[in-house]
Amino acid sequence: MIQFRDVTLIYPRGPGVFDIDFYVDIGELVFLVGPSGAGKSTILKLIYMDLMPQSGEVEVNGFLTHRTRRRYVPYLRRTLGLVFQDFRLLPDRNAFDNVALPLHIVGLARHEIRERVYSALEDVGLGERTHHYPRELSGGEQQRVAIARAIAKNPAIILADEPTGNLDAATSLEILDLLTFLAEENGSTVIVATHDYTLTSRKKGRLIEINEGRLLD
Amino acid sequence: MINKFLYLVTEGIRALWRTRLPMVGSTLTIALTLVIFGGAYIALSNFDRATRRLQTQYRIDVFFDPLLTNQEAFQVYQRLKDVEGIASTEFISKERAADIFEREFGEDVMEVLGTNPLNTGAIVLVARGYRTVRRINRIADEITRIPSVDDVAYRGELVRLLERYLQFAVYSGLGFGVVTLLGAIFLVSNTIKLSIYAKREAINILHLLGATRKFIRFPFMVEGTLQGLLGSALAVGIVVGLLDVANYILEQFVLYRIIRPPYLVTGLVIMGIMLGSIGSSRGIRKFLTPRALKAAT
Ligand SMILES: Nc1ncnc2c1ncn2[C@@H]1O[C@H](COP(=O)(O)OP(=O)(O)OP(=O)(O)O)[C@@H](O)[C@H]1O
Numbered sequence: 001m002i003q004f005r006d007v008t009l010i011y012p013r014g015p016g017v018f019d020i021d022f023y024v025d026i027g028e029l030v031f032l033v034g035p036s037g038a039g040k041s042t043i044l045k046l047i048y049m050d051l052m053p054q055s056g057e058v059e060v061n062g063f064l065t066h067r068t069r070r071r072y073v074p075y076l077r078r079t080l081g082l083v084f085q086d087f088r089l090l091p092d093r094n095a096f097d098n099v100a101l102p103l104h105i106v107g108l109a110r111h112e113i114r115e116r117v118y119s120a121l122e123d124v125g126l127g128e129r130t131h132h133y134p135r136e137l138s139g140g141e142q143q144r145v146a147i148a149r150a151i152a153k154n155p156a157i158i159l160a161d162e163p164t165g166n167l168d169a170a171t172s173l174e175i176l177d178l179l180t181f182l183a184e185e186n187g188s189t190v191i192v193a194t195h196d197y198t199l200t201s202r203k204k205g206r207l208i209e210i211n212e213g214r215l216l217d
Numbered sequence: 218m219i220n221k222f223l224y225l226v227t228e229g230i231r232a233l234w235r236t237r238l239p240m241v242g243s244t245l246t247i248a249l250t251l252v253i254f255g256g257a258y259i260a261l262s263n264f265d266r267a268t269r270r271l272q273t274q275y276r277i278d279v280f281f282d283p284l285l286t287n288q289e290a291f292q293v294y295q296r297l298k299d300v301e302g303i304a305s306t307e308f309i310s311k312e313r314a315a316d317i318f319e320r321e322f323g324e325d326v327m328e329v330l331g332t333n334p335l336n337t338g339a340i341v342l343v344a345r346g347y348r349t350v351r352r353i354n355r356i357a358d359e360i361t362r363i364p365s366v367d368d369v370a371y372r373g374e375l376v377r378l379l380e381r382y383l384q385f386a387v388y389s390g391l392g393f394g395v396v397t398l399l400g401a402i403f404l405v406s407n408t409i410k411l412s413i414y415a416k417r418e419a420i421n422i423l424h425l426l427g428a429t430r431k432f433i434r435f436p437f438m439v440e441g442t443l444q445g446l447l448g449s450a451l452a453v454g455i456v457v458g459l460l461d462v463a464n465y466i467l468e469q470f471v472l473y474r475i476i477r478p479p480y481l482v483t484g485l486v487i488m489g490i491m492l493g494s495i496g497s498s499r500g501i502r503k504f505l506t507p508r509a510l511k512a513a514t
């Protein structure tokens with residue numbers, strides 16, 4: 001569950017987002033679309049509380065921005081699965097260890113971690129590639145590892161910031177299908193930020209459009 | 218929970234391996250620091266023990282005119298009590314002198330010479346506040362000036378001088394030790410800094426995945442503490458090894474063994490761990506901040 005209430009954030013040097021007000025329900029699929037520089041990443045950062053609003057408030061899974069101290073932000077993030085354009089995998093760890101990382105952070109037992117990692121890698125079709133390092137995987141495969149990492153902890157919400165930005169058209173569709181399929185299976189809310197309108201037409205999800213820091217209705 | 222702990226310890230060891238070159242420098246500096254402090258501790262405690270045994274260094278043997286009878290000698294002995302800086306005195310009659318002679322040389326003078334030519338005299342122990350070369354000299358001079366005192370003998374001077382040199386060596390060694398100690402802390406925090414910078418992307422990712430500050434810091438603490446532990450292991454090896462070698466050599470010549478003072482090994486290990494953890498927490502405090510990480514990119 002995500003709620004923005006009249007959120008404004010202005011960067012010290014430059015624009016930001018203004019009077020953002022929207023609600024995303026549990027299990028929804030939402031496309032956050034808009035041209036480059038519109039403020040999509042900014043909104044996602046507000047959701048995972050990398051940024052805090054200057055006015056208004058954001059509520060995510062019961063965490064309220066104005067009541068959540070910095071040191072509790074990690075606990076919010078454990079309820080989220082994040083996927084980025086540049087994958088953000090640890091280059092010196094293989095697929096298995098990358099997917100295991102958030103589970104170690106949560107502090108699961110060893111055997112539980114093994115089980116979940118293998119099943120997550122299986123789910124994204126990389127059951128045979130568990131011991132490959134990121135440099136030994138294609139861009140699409142790396143993004144699958146990142147998706148496996150995001151879903152392994154059964155997050156309530158998955159946030160994907162241009163998840164297909166570095167991939168060709170065919171692979172992009174595969175990745176999007178995978179992401180939405182797994183999220184649906186899991187009952188997770190999904191927000192995909194993208195400037196690629198063709199992508200959004202492929203899936204029936206809600207569109208939230210943004211331009212120059214403001215939502216369009 | 219236990220799994221999380223093991224995971225983070227492993228992370229620390231990996232990090233240590235990655236920065237192994239600067240790590241060698243900091244580990245050696247820790248070892249050097251500990252060898253200096255361990256050596257000083259051994260030197261001081263051995264000297265302390267040696268001087269406690271060699272009470273004689275604060276003892277002045279006083280010999281009276283050999284022509285004095287016991288009774289006359291005792292009169293002279295009484296005058297010793299007026300001398301300032303004396304802790305205790307013991308009267309040595311002709312008979313007592315013969316006893317001492319027999320104990321030391323295994324011969325009875327009366328049997329050998331048929332007469333007792335030994336001097337009467339006294340044994341004087343210098344009071345605590347007067348145990349410096351100058352003061353003992355002054356006391357000895359004053360005793361010599363008493364009529365009928367023939368001679369005084371004391372060995373304080375040599376021991377005292379030795380003690381002075383040793384103290385000088387130990388304290389300048391410790392001064393140098395403080396410098397290497399600061400250097401060790403600096404070098405450990407430097408390896409931590411390198412390690413943090415090398416992993417700044419990973420630190421970023423960890424933050425995004427919901428890692429707490431503790432989780433992120435812990436491996437760096439392990440990394441620094443391990444450097445301390447390695448350094449202390451090295452230092453213990455060196456100190457204990459040198460001690461054995463020194464004792465082996467001493468054994469060939471004299472009947473003196475350098476003792477290993479209590480808690481030497483424990484002390485070195487604890488000090489090593491402390492150096493390592495102080496160094497790593499300094500590194501973390503200075504370089505694992507959002508601002509420092511941003512400045513590095
Ligand atoms: N740290 C920052 N400091 C100042 N301005 C920033 C900062 N981050 C982003 N901006 C500006 O805020 C606006 C919105 O940025 P944001 O990254 O949210 O856009 P976006 O919609 O994600 O764009 P893209 O599709 O290119 O990723 C842009 O004009 C950008 O230049």
Ligand SMILES: [Mg+2]
Nearest residue numbers: 040041042161
């Ligand atoms: Mg963006």
